[in-house]
Amino acid sequence: MKIPSFAPIPAGLPATVPFTGPETLQRRRGRDFAARLGANENGFGPSPMAVAAMADEAALAWQYGDSSSHTLRYALADHLDVAPENLVIGEGVDGLLGLLVRLMIAPGDAVVTSDGAYPTFNYHVAGFGGLLHKVPYRDDAEDPQALVRRAHQVGARLVYLANPDNPMGSWHPGHVIQAMLDDLPPNCLLLLDEAYVEFAPEDAVPQITADDPRVIRMRTFSKAYGLAGLRIGYAIGHPDLIAGFERIRNHFGVNRIAQAAALAALQDQGWLADVIADVAAARDRIGIIARANGMTPLPSATNFVALDTGRDGDFARSIVAGLEDEGVFIRMPGVAPLDRCIRISCAPAAELDVLAEALPRVLARL
Amino acid sequence: MKIPSFAPIPAGLPATVPFTGPETLQRRRGRDFAARLGANENGFGPSPMAVAAMADEAALAWQYGDSSSHTLRYALADHLDVAPENLVIGEGVDGLLGLLVRLMIAPGDAVVTSDGAYPTFNYHVAGFGGLLHKVPYRDDAEDPQALVRRAHQVGARLVYLANPDNPMGSWHPGHVIQAMLDDLPPNCLLLLDEAYVEFAPEDAVPQITADDPRVIRMRTFSKAYGLAGLRIGYAIGHPDLIAGFERIRNHFGVNRIAQAAALAALQDQGWLADVIADVAAARDRIGIIARANGMTPLPSATNFVALDTGRDGDFARSIVAGLEDEGVFIRMPGVAPLDRCIRISCAPAAELDVLAEALPRVLARL
Numbered sequence: 215m216k217i218p219s220f221a222p223i224p225a226g227l228p229a230t231v232p233f234t235g236p237e238t239l240q241r242r243r244g245r246d247f248a249a250r251l252g253a254n255e256n257g258f259g260p261s262p263m264a265v266a267a268m269a270d271e272a273a274l275a276w277q278y279g280d281s282s283s284h285t286l287r288y289a290l291a292d293h294l295d296v297a298p299e300n301l302v303i304g305e306g307v308d309g310l311l312g313l314l315v316r317l318m319i320a321p322g323d324a325v326v327t328s329d330g331a332y333p334t335f336n337y338h339v340a341g342f343g344g345l346l347h348k349v350p351y352r353d354d355a356e357d358p359q360a361l362v363r364r365a366h367q368v369g370a371r372l373v374y375l376a377n378p379d380n381p382m383g384s385w386h387p388g389h390v391i392q393a394m395l396d397d398l399p400p401n402c403l404l405l406l407d408e409a410y411v412e413f414a415p416e417d418a419v420p421q422i423t424a425d426d427p428r429v430i431r432m433r434t435f436s437k438a439y440g441l442a443g444l445r446i447g448y449a450i451g452h453p454d455l456i457a458g459f460e461r462i463r464n465h466f467g468v469n470r471i472a473q474a475a476a477l478a479a480l481q482d483q484g485w486l487a488d489v490i491a492d493v494a495a496a497r498d499r500i501g502i503i504a505r506a507n508g509m510t511p512l513p514s515a516t517n518f519v520a521l522d523t524g525r526d527g528d529f530a531r532s533i534v535a536g537l538e539d540e541g542v543f544i545r546m547p548g549v550a551p552l553d554r555c556i557r558i559s560c561a562p563a564a565e566l567d568v569l570a571e572a573l574p575r576v577l578a579r580l
Numbered sequence: 581m582k583i584p585s586f587a588p589i590p591a592g593l594p595a596t597v598p599f600t601g602p603e604t605l606q607r608r609r610g611r612d613f614a615a616r617l618g619a620n621e622n623g624f625g626p627s628p629m630a631v632a633a634m635a636d637e638a639a640l641a642w643q644y645g646d647s648s649s650h651t652l653r654y655a656l657a658d659h660l661d662v663a664p665e666n667l668v669i670g671e672g673v674d675g676l677l678g679l680l681v682r683l684m685i686a687p688g689d690a691v692v693t694s695d696g697a698y699p700t701f702n703y704h705v706a707g708f709g710g711l712l713h714k715v716p717y718r719d720d721a722e723d724p725q726a727l728v729r730r731a732h733q734v735g736a737r738l739v740y741l742a743n744p745d746n747p748m749g750s751w752h753p754g755h756v757i758q759a760m761l762d763d764l765p766p767n768c769l770l771l772l773d774e775a776y777v778e779f780a781p782e783d784a785v786p787q788i789t790a791d792d793p794r795v796i797r798m799r800t801f802s803k804a805y806g807l808a809g810l811r812i813g814y815a816i817g818h819p820d821l822i823a824g825f826e827r828i829r830n831h832f833g834v835n836r837i838a839q840a841a842a843l844a845a846l847q848d849q850g851w852l853a854d855v856i857a858d859v860a861a862a863r864d865r866i867g868i869i870a871r872a873n874g875m876t877p878l879p880s881a882t883n884f885v886a887l888d889t890g891r892d893g894d895f896a897r898s899i900v901a902g903l904e905d906e907g908v909f910i911r912m913p914g915v916a917p918l919d920r921c922i923r924i925s926c927a928p929a930a931e932l933d934v935l936a937e938a939l940p941r942v943l944a945r946l
Contacts, residue, residue, distance in 0.1 A: 217793040217821045218737065218769045221686040227827040235647035235832065256642045265638045268837065272634035275841065276622045276806040281601035305671065308830050320587040341828050371584065403584045427583040440642040443836030455583045461593040462707050464674050466601065469835045470809030471634065475641065 223321060223343045232337055236543045248541035249561065249568040253442070254380065254410075254518045257561040258492045260440035260475065261485035267478035271471045279470035286477045290448060293480060299453040300424035302460075305467055306445040307409050307434045310459075312338045314430060314449070317458045318372050318403060319344040326365045327374040328356040330381070330549040332407065335374050344372075351552060354512055354520070355384035362397045370399065376407035378414050381547045381557050383514030388420035395428045403455075404429040409447075412438035412486065413493055414515035427452040435472075437517055438486060438493075439479040444472035493517045496560035503570045504558075507577055512555065520547070520555040527553035529580070536576035542569055589687060589709045598703055602909045614907035615927065615934040619808070620746065620776075620884045623927040624858045626806035626841065627851035633844035637837045645836035652843045656814060659846060665819040666790035671833055672811040673775050673800045676825075678704045680796060680815070683824045684738050684769060685710040692731045693740040694722040696747070696915040698773065701740050710738075717918060720878055720886070721750035728763045736765065742773035744780050747913040747923050749880030754786035761794045769821075770795040775813075778804035778852065779859055780881035793818040801838075803883055804852055804859075805845040810838035859883045862926035869936045873943055878921065886913070886921040893919035895946070902942035908935055 283303035291298040304310040321343030329348035349360040378385035434447035500519040501511035510522040649669035657664040670676040687709030695714035715726040744751035800813035867877035876888040
């Protein structure tokens, strides 16, 4: 006897798991990684105040979280100088991306992104039946003009751009993003993924009022705040757009411990500043390791560095596989010509030491 | 300037927030509740081992959770005597309900449930454009035969039944559920919500093999295991159906601390047994309080008791409002004739003391 059939859109989606996590790789190798440098996690860790908040909240885990994340949302509004109505808290940027796509995209609607940009966004677009149109990177950065041009050509409802970019670490000055808004087609929203914005230079942050109806910005506690495992992020946008999430979101979906930890993390801006400095130092160290091994570190405004191997995707993939054998988890861009690079997440010195020792051995074997 | 338009299905959904949480009510009243008896949370709390696991895991919150929840899934498979391929871990039953509806229901597809059953399921069906058909409760219980009959009439793709039931606490013997499976229309799935199953008598649990393609069962760590705030639950079903979730779920969406806490909670079956005994005692106490106030406690196989006020919905609603004024958070069924009842969650004695003192005052004022 067969199971009842899936709805047409899910029935047409790939059955394979799109994203392999480091734990899965560890089980395959039979050993844990000595250095976890592949998922742009923040090994400098969350604020000790956030860790204490989690432990404090643990005994209250029997209570559902506040469905409106009120305390956190008001604290964030204050921190960002926006209204609480400009903010929705969600289960990380990944969760918010899914909700936004569902809110905006009907089957067959056109969506524009860059070829090689964040695959989870593409996963959600396909998952809701949207039609993805991809423009190439230009000089290892997403190409705002090309994105807007394509949006006009295909009548896009949604344009995705990450600033700073993942996986390349590149960024645009804020005014370039602002200019995009004026050039968007009618009835088209810019989705500005700012997951890495805390690491970026100040002038990479566009000056956009939270009430601007043409754009939604997404940010997270996963990266600079070091809370990836808690799944908590937020979107900033026009109140009417933010209100749309209330129609479809899982109202009690945000973890109570995540709410408490994010609030504590937000309140410890000193720790955040220290982490940003640690990440900057780690970027420099990764650059030194790269050059010592004949690679070129690309400029980065994030907590990772793309290293240009100077060769092709096959070569880069063999480095990723070789490092996995050596106990170093990294990832790399998925499409040419970006895939000439490997991508290394910033981490404390001990983990970069492991990389510095393993990389020459891997290259010697190739 | 207006925001870009929503996709047609979300555009047609209600803009209001469907579920008001107790924190929202507390902010409206300007005071915290003295007794939190409205959301069927488990005030006896999670296992101390789970609390310790949360504190231990807090320092690792910078790492994403394992995308396949491997350790927990294998432990659950062992505990339930099913294969790991029969299980998917998700962000609570609420999250899994949304994914299942999305997986099975195309816009316009028919779905059958009971009038007054779990509203979050209805929310997801509407959210994906499904057409809900409701059959009435019969003797304060969901009516399996009527559900199946309606499923045939409307060509349903999905039938929802909770056993034990929320909000009434009633239940059917397992063989009644098993008989439903044989009577389902072709290409129709039974969604069996077993969120409260740990509280139920053994013969209320149907004997269904995990590979049965006609049914998916959903369970949670929110209720008996006392981890509502962590958002972690699971579904049991045929491997082909379970594999469908891989096409659409948020692969890194399950909280790392929730994974650790759920595993520890599962391993402390002694605590679970104690909680189940505490809940049974609290049900008896709620019954005593009810009778002392001229109400009739309905039999319950859950961690809450529906109290028949002997009057109508307006009367019951005024009790809910009156108790809120007194600092007691409860809820009640949403539709007649169920709404002659109020619903009280089991809780430690101190909270039931608050109820016992407040209820006569509320009734005296009505």
